[in-house]
Structures are given as structure tokens and as C-alpha cells.
Amino acid sequence: MRKISFRYFFLLISVCLVGCGSDPVQEDLLNYVNKELKQAGELENIALDAYDSVTGQNYKDDQTMYDVISLTVIPTYRDFIMELEDVKAETEEVRKLHEQYIEAANIQQGAFSLILTALENQSHEKMSEANAKLAEARKMLRDYNKGIEDLAKEHDVELN
Template sequence: MKKIIIKGLIIISIILTTIGLIDYNYTSYSEISDDYYAYSVPINDEIELLELYESLNGEMNHDNNAFYNSFTQQIIPKYKDYITLVEALDSPKTEEVRKAHEIYINAINARYSAFILLQQALEDQNSELKNQANEKLIEAEDLMNNYNEAMRSLAAYYGPG
């Protein structure tokens, strides 16, 4: 008799889990949607820093000292502060949004690593380090593209219908 009751409870649990009434790892559509809309990184701050970097990049051909000074005194410290700010943000509540956020953090850290390599390359006049910095910038860009794709996917599925 006990075995029949236990089997019956197991079958009921399987049925309820299958139809979504019991799911210990279940995250509802609305939870993910709410988390997606609540998620925000201060991306405009990064855009401003990258625009400054791009404008300085043009100066590199004209005046390496001006580029180096602005790069090391403005961009690198401000970008480090930006990373600290983003990493201090509350982590998204749902796994789906949290994965996208982690990609973003990896992207900005890769970009910062590239900046540090470029600084070292300029100080040492080392073309190999400069190549490594460029490769790291490409890696950062690829990660940023992955982040943008993840956010587009979330928007397509959890955004406004």
C-alpha cells in the first residue's frame, strides 16, 4: 500500500512538473522580462570614453606624447573607474540576463587589458606588445558583439510584443 502511495505521489509530481505547476528551477516569463527591463549599464559613459579614445587615436600619428598623456591620464583611469562602477551594479536576478551581463563585464575587462598592453607598448616602444593589444581589442569587440546579440535575443523574446 505504501509503495502505491509513493508511486502515485511521484507520478503526480512528474505530471505537475511537466505542466509547469511545480518547477524548482522555473523562472517565469514575467520575471525574465522584468529583469531585462530593469537591467541597465551606464553604457553612455563607455561610449564617451571610446569616442575620446578614437579621437586620440588620430592624434597618435601627429603627436605621440599628446596621445600617450591623454591615454594614460584620462582614458585608462576613467575606464578602470567605469569597470568598477559596472562590476558594483546589482547582478541581474535571472540567469538569462545575468549571462548577458557577464559577457559585458568580460568585454570591458578585455578592452581594459588591451589598453594596459597598449600603454606598455608605447612606453617600451614594443611593436609585439602593440600587436597583442590590437588582438585584445579585437577579442573585446567580439565579446561586445556577443553581448549585443544576447541583448537583442532577450529583447526579441521578452521585449514588447
């Protein structure tokens, strides 16, 4: 009887040590940031760089802005969202943050579409609505980034 008890005890200790030695959230977060988001991040950068090239100080005229947003920003950003939808997160903590990212991206995509409508109709009201959506998406993205930073600290992951 003691042999059986000792074996079960040893088995339980072994399982606990294996569980204590690995952190599934840490592993998932590392995979998420370093692998899963790589392609999506590249597409997002292309879309946002194109958008930045025709807004703010880089604004030239409405037609140029319309062409870049309709031909580059929106299609690339749509591909970015599709990539985001394919990202797999194994843990609830990473999944929850990822859903925030998807929601913010969809709001931003809607804002880009509203900008086109505003330009087509020369509507200051629609442009204001688009800018409000962009501001909402930026806030959500800041919250997402803060959540990633907090989760990284909590699970001893160094972000570069």
C-alpha cells in the same frame, strides 16, 4: 470539504494567473538596460570617445596618445568597470549576459594598458598584442549585444 477544495483551487488559479501575467526576465531586462547600465554607459562613452580622439584618423603623435590613454581613458574605464561590477541583475539570463560584458570590458582595459606599455617601450610586438586584445573584446561585445537583442525579442522588449 468542498469549501476548502474550492479555496485551494481558487488560490492556485490566482497564483498561476499572476505568474503568467508577468515576465521576470522582461522586467529585469528593462531595468538592466534602462536603469542599471545608465551610469556605466556614460563612463564607457567618455573613455571610448577619448580613445577614439587619439587613434586612427585622429592620431597625432605617441605622446598625445599616451597622455590621453593614461590620464583619461584608463582611469575612466576603470570607473566604468567598477560601475559594471555594481550592476544587479535578478534573472539568470540577464546575469549571464552581464558577465560577458564585464569580461569583455576587462579584456579591453588590459588592451589599453598594453598600449601604454607599447608606447613606453616603442614595441610593435606589444602594440600588436594590444590590438589583438581589442579585437577579442570587440567580438565579445558584439556577442553580448546580440545576446541582449535576442533576449529582448524572446521576451517582447523593444530596444531603441
